[in-house]
Amino acid sequence: MFLSSQIHANLNAVRASIAAACERSGRPRESVTLIAVTKYAELDWMRALYDQGIRDFGESRPQQLAERRPLFPGDVRWHLIGHLQRNKARKVLPLAHRIHSVDTVRLLDAVDRLGEELSLRPDVLLEVNVSGESAKDGFSPAALLAQWNAVAGFTHLRLRGLMTMAPLTDDPEHARPVFRRLRELRDELQAGAPPHVHLNELSMGMSGDFEVAIEEGATMVRVGSRLFDGLS
Ligand SMILES: *Cc1c(COP(=O)(O)O)cnc(C)c1O
Numbered sequence: 001m002f003l004s005s006q007i008h009a010n011l012n013a014v015r016a017s018i019a020a021a022c023e024r025s026g027r028p029r030e031s032v033t034l035i036a037v038t039k040y041a042e043l044d045w046m047r048a049l050y051d052q053g054i055r056d057f058g059e060s061r062p063q064q065l066a067e068r069r070p071l072f073p074g075d076v077r078w079h080l081i082g083h084l085q086r087n088k089a090r091k092v093l094p095l096a097h098r099i100h101s102v103d104t105v106r107l108l109d110a111v112d113r114l115g116e117e118l119s120l121r122p123d124v125l126l127e128v129n130v131s132g133e134s135a136k137d138g139f140s141p142a143a144l145l146a147q148w149n150a151v152a153g154f155t156h157l158r159l160r161g162l163m164t165m166a167p168l169t170d171d172p173e174h175a176r177p178v179f180r181r182l183r184e185l186r187d188e189l190q191a192g193a194p195p196h197v198h199l200n201e202l203s204m205g206m207s208g209d210f211e212v213a214i215e216e217g218a219t220m221v222r223v224g225s226r227l228f229d230g231l232s
């Protein structure tokens with residue numbers, strides 16, 4: 001009882017903040033998908049989220065995604081949000097609704113070939129290291145622009161948009177320029193994209209900064225710890 005009422009309260013607060021951010025920025029509520037990031041969550045917590053209507057789970061590790069997927073109904077969409085090694089791609093491609101973390105042309109090439117071989121059209125987002133922190137994965141904006149013809153040329157995978165993580169800070173306003181830059185980069189890339197590429201998605205915003213991300217155009221926010229406050 002305690003568990004599900006705590007999660008209920010947390011989820012309601014997050015949903016209310018999403019709705020308020022949408023309203024502030026004149027966007028329809030349906031334009032933002034809440035992905036519950038469950039890398040540190042227990043299965044009970046995930047079941048409580050499912051019971052309260054969550055259908056998008058984000059996992060960092062392919063292995064954990066593969067283990068958990070069969071434990072939930074088939075209407076859950078599983079997002080891989082963590083680093084993907086090429087040798088794990090074969091296993092995870094049929095399981096993931098979207099891969100948010102494709103960060104090299106080599107990995108794109110591997111995903112595209114596997115898509116062809118397995119008769120799949122993998123949905124991918126390109127991870128961008130906007131802030132330039134050396135510890136972060138992702139294309140630099142300059143590298144992505146320079147390699148755009150190669151990146152946009154793959155035809156079995158479907159490029160859906162861009163993903164980023166802002167630097168961790170206490171003040172979400174510090175994340176705003178990062179989110180804004182990702183949106184502008186998306187616009188630049190889209191302007192030079194072949195007709196089969198539609199970069200509609202911006203996966204940005206976590207527990208500390210998702211409201212600002214929505215104001216800057218996020219279509220998917222990846223929220224973990226805020227959903228699990230008061231548990232464990
Ligand atoms: C863990 C994680 C999140 C969620 O972070 P919280 O601060 O717990 O909301 C979002 N995106 C990625 C890529 C993550 O690894």
